[in-house]
Each structure stands twice: as C-alpha cells, then as structure tokens.
Amino acid sequence: MEPLNENELNQLLRKWEAPDAPPTLTPRVFVEQKRSWWQWLLTGTVRIPVPVALAAAAVIALWIYHSRPAAPPRVAQPGTVSLADFKPVRQLEPVVVVNGGQK
Amino acid sequence: MTDNEFKAAFEEHKDAVYRFAWRMINSPAAAEDIAQEVFLALLRLPGRFDPSRGPLRPFLLGITRNLVLKRWRDENQWEELADEHFVTHPVSIERSEISHIVAEAVRGLPLLQREVLILAEYEELSLEEVARAVESEVGTVKSRLHRARENLRRMLAPLKPRNPERSEVSHGTAK
Numbered sequence: 001m002e003p004l005n006e007n008e009l010n011q012l013l014r015k016w017e018a019p020d021a022p023p024t025l026t027p028r029v030f031v032e033q034k035r036s037w038w039q040w041l042l043t044g045t046v047r048i049p050v051p052v053a054l055a056a057a058a059v060i061a062l063w064i065y066h067s068r069p070a071a072p073p074r075v076a077q078p079g080t081v082s083l084a085d086f087k088p089v090r091q092l093e094p095v096v097v098v099n100g101g102q103k
Numbered sequence: 104m105t106d107n108e109f110k111a112a113f114e115e116h117k118d119a120v121y122r123f124a125w126r127m128i129n130s131p132a133a134a135e136d137i138a139q140e141v142f143l144a145l146l147r148l149p150g151r152f153d154p155s156r157g158p159l160r161p162f163l164l165g166i167t168r169n170l171v172l173k174r175w176r177d178e179n180q181w182e183e184l185a186d187e188h189f190v191t192h193p194v195s196i197e198r199s200e201i202s203h204i205v206a207e208a209v210r211g212l213p214l215l216q217r218e219v220l221i222l223a224e225y226e227e228l229s230l231e232e233v234a235r236a237v238e239s240e241v242g243t244v245k246s247r248l249h250r251a252r253e254n255l256r257r258m259l260a261p262l263k264p265r266n267p268e269r270s271e272v273s274h275g276t277a278k
Contacts, residue, residue, distance in 0.1 A: 001193060001257075001260040001261065001263075002260060002263060003253075003256035003257045003260050004255075004256040004259055004260060004262070005256070006252075006256075008262075008263060008264065009252060009256050009259065012201065012205050012259055013205060013209075013224055013225075013255075015201045015202050015205055016126075016202045016205040016206050016225075017202065018122040018125050018126050018225070019122070019125065019131075020118040020121065020122070021117040021118050021120070021121035021122075021135075021138060022121075022135060024135065025117060025138055025139060026113075028135070028139045029113060029139055029142045029143065032139070032143055
C-alpha cells in the first residue's frame with residue numbers, strides 16, 4: 001500500500017479537531033486560587049512516595065518507643081514483708097554472746 | 104505574578120493546554136484535571152517561568168507534558184518509554200469518520216513521537232519551542248517528528264485519495 005505524501009498527510013491531520021477548554025475549568029482554577037492556607041490544611045492532600053512514608057513511619061515509631069517513661073524500680077510496699085531477696089545461708093555459724101560482750 | 108497577569112495568562116493559554124492534554128490522553132475529564140494542575144502550578148511557583156528563556160505557552164505545554172507523562176507512567180509502570188521500535192499497521196477505515204481515524208492513528212504513535220507531532224502540527228510551536236517543552240535537543244525533536252510523520256503516512260495510507268474509497272472519504276466518512 002503506497003504511503004501518503006506530505007500534502008495528503010497535512011490535509012488529513014487538519015481534520016482532527018480538538019475541543020476548547022470546557023467552561024467548568026475556569027471556576028475550578030479560580031476557586032482553588034482563592035483557597036486560603038488554612039483551608040488547604042483542612043482539605044488539601046499531599047502525595048508522598050512510599051519509601052518516604054515508610055521511613056517517616058519508622059522514625060515516628062522509634063521516637064515513640066524511646067520517649068516512653070522508664071519503669072519505676074520495684075519498691076516493697078510499706079507495712080508488707082517481701083521474701084523476694086531472701087537467701088538462706090549455706091552453713092549456720094551460731095555465736096553465743098554472754099553478759100559483758102564475750103563469747 | 105499578579106492576579107490580573109494570571110487571569111490574562113489563563114485566558115490566553117487555557118485552550119492550548121487543554122487541547123494538548125486532550126489529544127495526548129483521550130479523556131476529557133483527565134485533560135481538565137491536568138489543565139487545572141498546570142495553572143495551579145503556575146500560580147504557586149511563578150518563579151519557575153523565566154521569560155528570558157522563551158514565551159509562556161511552551162513553558163505551560165511543558166508542564167502539561169510532564170503531567171501527561173506522569174499519568175502515563177502511573178498507568179503503564181512496566182512499559183518502556185521508547186519510540187524506536189514501532190511497527191505501523193494501516194488503520195481500519197470501516198464505518199469511521201475521518202477525524203476518528205486520524206485521532207486513532209495519532210494516538211497509536213509512541214508517546215514521544217505523539218507529543219512532538221501534536222505540539223508542532225496542532226499547537227504550531229517552532230522546533231525550538233517543542234524542544235523546550237519536551238526537554239530535548241532540537242535534533243531529537245526533528246528526528247521524532249520525522250518518524251511520527253513517516254509512521255502516519257503509512258498508517259493512514261488506506262485513506263489515500265487514489266483508492267476507490269476516495270470519493271466517500273472526501274465526504275467525511277470512510278466505508
């Protein structure tokens with residue numbers, strides 16, 4: 001099949017017409033233009049690449065983990081007796097104390 | 104950029120921006136979204152436009168082109184953006200209007216050929232302006248434009264006036 005020549009191609013290309021911008025475009029642009037920064041904060045969207053989002057999530061998780069308050073040391077409640085640190089001696093060495101401090 | 108300058112720029116270039124997006128992606132809704140983004144980009148970053156590097160229209164069409172490419176990449180993540188290996192097939196002309204056949208042929212071109220053809224043939228940008236819009240060398244643009252026209256000459260060959268269909272084609276419908 002013989003291809004078109006330049007002139008024939010130009011004539012054909014001119015037959016494909018595109019529409020002008022629709023009237024709805026104007027309000028879309030100018031409403032957006034008038035939107036103030038705090039409205040943007042309430043309703044705006046931000047596109048973030050996935051690696052950046054993952055890195056940010058990891059940083060936040062680490063920050064939350066490290067900023068937890070340290071667990072308080074275990075202290076026995078007053079008025080109670082704890083035997084948690086009790087260790088029996090291996091060999092009993094009795095000492096007899098008589099009057100005057102002599103063995 | 105003042106409000107009045109922005110309004111003037113919008114009125115002067117909105118049709119060209121919309122038409123280019125519409126021809127590139129074949130979706131009125133998507134073309135309108137892109138045209139909106141183009142003008143909001145101009146509004147938010149007016150310093151990006153440097154009048155010493157050329158007129159505003161190629162600059163805006165360059166933003167349009169980048170948004171079209173971004174959308175294309177989102178939809179065709181694994182497809183290579185190349186224009187070298189393209190096999191032309193003559194278009195089907197059965198019961199189609201000529202404008203539809205031409206649209207189908209142009210939209211069948213590889214993206215990099217399609218954009219330079221539309222900017223040069225339909226938006227009537229100079230080769231230097233096309234090169235600025237598509238961020239390429241003038242030589243590259245020339246070569247892509249040549250390949251695009253060569254492909255179209257073959258794809259649209261069934262509409263050659265010498266064919267028996269010629270008389271019906273010239274009335275706007277090919278059968």
